[in-house]
Amino acid sequence: xxxxxxxxxxxxxxxxxxxxxxxxYSNSAFQYFMWYRQYSRKGPELLMYTYSSGNKxxxxxxxxxxxxxxxxxxxxxxxxxxxxxxxLCAMSARLGSARQLTFxxxxxxxxLP
Amino acid sequence: NAGVTQTPKFQVLKxxxxxxxxxxxxxxHNSMYWYRQDPGMGLRLIYYSAxxxxxxxxxxxxxxxxxxxxxxxxxxxxxxxxPSQTSVYFCASSEVRATEAFFxxxxxxxxx
Numbered sequence: 001x002x003x004x005x006x007x008x009x010x011x012x013x014x015x016x017x018x019x020x021x022x023x024x025y026s027n028s029a030f031q032y033f034m035w036y037r038q039y040s041r042k043g044p045e046l047l048m049y050t051y052s053s054g055n056k057x058x059x060x061x062x063x064x065x066x067x068x069x070x071x072x073x074x075x076x077x078x079x080x081x082x083x084x085x086x087x088l089c090a091m092s093a094r095l096g097s098a099r100q101l102t103f104x105x106x107x108x109x110x111x112l113p
Numbered sequence: 114n115a116g117v118t119q120t121p122k123f124q125v126l127k128x129x130x131x132x133x134x135x136x137x138x139x140x141x142h143n144s145m146y147w148y149r150q151d152p153g154m155g156l157r158l159i160y161y162s163a164x165x166x167x168x169x170x171x172x173x174x175x176x177x178x179x180x181x182x183x184x185x186x187x188x189x190x191x192x193x194x195x196p197s198q199t200s201v202y203f204c205a206s207s208e209v210r211a212t213e214a215f216f217x218x219x220x221x222x223x224x225x
Contacts, residue, residue: 008153032212043117043203043216044156088155092212099144099207100171101214103155 003027006089006104014112019076023089023104026070030102032092033065035074038106039085047087048074079111115139119204119217126194126224134189134220136204144207145187146171146214147179149200156203162187194224 006023013019021035032051036044048063050056050072056063064073072091076083089104120135138145143164148156158171160179168179176198178190187206191198201221205214 004155006155034212041219043205043218045216046213049212090156099212099214100158100161101146101156103157105153105155 002105004089004091004102004104007107008105010108010110012110012112013079015079015081017079017111019074019079019083019109019111021074021076021087021089021107021109023072024070025072025091025102027091027093027102028070029093030091031094032099033063033072034090034092034101035061035063036088036090036103037085038088044088079109081111081113084110117204117206117215117217119202119220121220122218123221124223126191126222128195128224130194131190131192132194133191134202134204134222135186136188136217137186138204138206138215139185140206140215141184142206142208142215143184145181146205146207147177147187147189148203148205149173150203150219151200159189159202194222196224198222199224 004025034049035047037047038044053067060077062075086106086108088106090101117138146161147159162168162181165184201219204217207214
């Protein structure tokens, strides 16, 4: 069983829809919870991160963490065609003096005009 | 404003050939990482270097070696390439205890 499970999609929605992306995890040592966005043929870029359970909002994006259920979500409001990308959840734990990121497999999102 | 630069961007190798993937960062980060990305598998850590002079194995190190040449540069070497190493390779860097990792554009490697 993978430490981080993410529905790979693909997910296709009309412009303006609310998008919900989810990941579950099994390792209680994870401390930070992140969402990366990856456009086609590009490297991942950090979209948002949270440290504790609860919600964090940034513009049209809301990240939600439920540590008791080991479940994280990313909500995108008023989705735009420019949001079309692969979204990767990632979780961070200490790895010696560095941080290890464990990634989900990614959900491919297409927002149709 | 380069960030993390990887070379080459594309490469085709024959089975058994060797090659080195280069990575350089200009953000003065201490930690650097090599990941591979395969369909349905997400990003998996190959090797990492927490700071200059140290390297450690990640989740999938077999068939690879790394060198942390200096604070800026971290290279990944395939000594004898195999078709199973066909993948997209990403280099990343971060501060030692930072949350955010910055990724390069990737190297698309095909082993035939």
